[in-house]
Amino acid sequence: MLSIGALSRQTNVKIPTIRYYEEIGLMDLPGRTTGGQRRYVQSDVDRLGFIRHARDLGLSIAAISDLLRLSANGDNPCADADRIAKEHLTEVKEKIKHLRRLEKELKRIVSHCHAGTVGECYVIESLGNHGLCVEDH
Template identity: 60%
Template sequence: MLSIGDLSRRTGVKIPTIRYYEQMGLIAAPERTEGNQRRYTSTELQRLSFIKHARDLGLNINAIRDLAELSADPDKPCADVHSIANDHLTGIREKILRLLRLEKELQRIVRGCDTDQVGDCRVIEALCDHALCAQDH
């Protein structure tokens, strides 16, 4: 049996986060000692590792809850699993595109300034006037 600290060390999930996940229903409430401390089994270790991994991949808690539910049923079709993953992938790609646009624009703005005084700093100027932008963002 693992204490919450043990579980934390093994998964890399911080202790308050583990309690938070329990509160959010992502992991089941574990057994307790007589003194009311949580004790975990390897089942919960696996489950939390799964969650951690999914979080590291950027999935949100709802998506993870859904995935976890789906994975409990080995005979079901896994189309839903793929759909969650693909939606997430699409979201990531959109974010990447947006950030790339921002990067370009910011770079252009910063490079456009060759003065040392705020009074004629192109960065400030560009921020003041959206019309100076090369593209949407």
């Protein structure tokens, strides 16, 4: 029987976040002491660990919720789980593409800046003028 603090330490999930997950129904309602404090069992640790890991990988709460439902049902969740993971992978790839374009653009802007020059600032000029951009973004 773990207190919320102990669960927090074991899973690296902050206490208010655990309570939040309970509130939105991602975590089950835990048992309580007579005084009203939460007490957790091993399955709670496992579930929260799953959530934490999936969040670290960037999955949304909605996606995690789906995955948890799938894994509870047991009946060949693989196809659906695979689809969710693949969709997420696609999103991640898109984000990387986008960020790489931004990186390029920012590098270009910054490289043109010669701090010290009065009045003219390529950073500010570039930001104000999309036409100066090399690529779309």
